[in-house]
Amino acid sequence: DQQVKQNSPSLSVQEGRISILNCDYTNSMFDYFLWYKKYPAEGPTFLISISSIKDKNEDGRFTVFLNKSAKHLSLHIVPSQPGDSAVYFCAASGMGRGDKIIFGKGTRLHILP
C-alpha cells in the first residue's frame, strides 16, 4: 500500500518554463514533507521541506505547496534550468519519534533546451 504517491514517472518541461511535480499521500498522520533531488550516480540531496502548519514554503526558484484537505503537495520550479534535470523524490513523516520516513517512487524531470 503506497502511502506516498508520485503518479508521474517522468515529466518534460521547456527551459525557462515552470515545472510542477506532484505528490499525493494517504496517511493523515503525516505532518512533515520533504523533497529530495537525485542526479544519476549521486545520492539524493535535500531540496525543500514543509510542515503541515503551513501551506507554502519558498526557497529561491523552488516553492512547495501543501493542500492538507486534498492530501496533496506540489513542487514548483520557476524558471526551470537545465541543471534541474534529475529525479525528484517526495517524502513524508509523522510527528511521533517512532514515525519513520516514507518516500515516493520519484519523478524524472527533463528540462528541454
Added chain:
Amino acid sequence: DVKVTQSSRYLVKRTGEKVFLECVQDMDHENMFWYRQDPGLGLRLIYFSYDVKMKEKGDIPEGYSVSREKKERFSLILESASTNQTSMYLCASSLLTGFRNEQFFGPGTRLTVL
C-alpha cells in the same frame, strides 16, 4: 560540507556470501540511515541508528543487520546474500534526531548478487 562516503561504488557478490557495506560520515552527526533504492519503488528504509551501539528497524529489515560501533561509521550486513538483494544501497546521516531533518546521502553502492 558534510561528507558521507560509502566503501564501494560497485560490488558483485555470489548468493550466500556475507556482505559488508560500510558508511562513514565526517560531520559528527548523531543519526545514520540505510536505504535501498529500486526502480519503481523509490527509497525504502532498512535500518537506522540514533546513537552508537543503537539500531532500529526500518520498513524492510529482513535479511539485513547493522552495526554502529563508532559514531561516524554505520555498517550494513547481508548475512547471506540473495539475488533479491541486488539493489542500490544508500547511506545517509543527519545532525538532529527524527526524520524531519535534512539527511545527507552518500553516493550509493550498487550491489549485484549473482
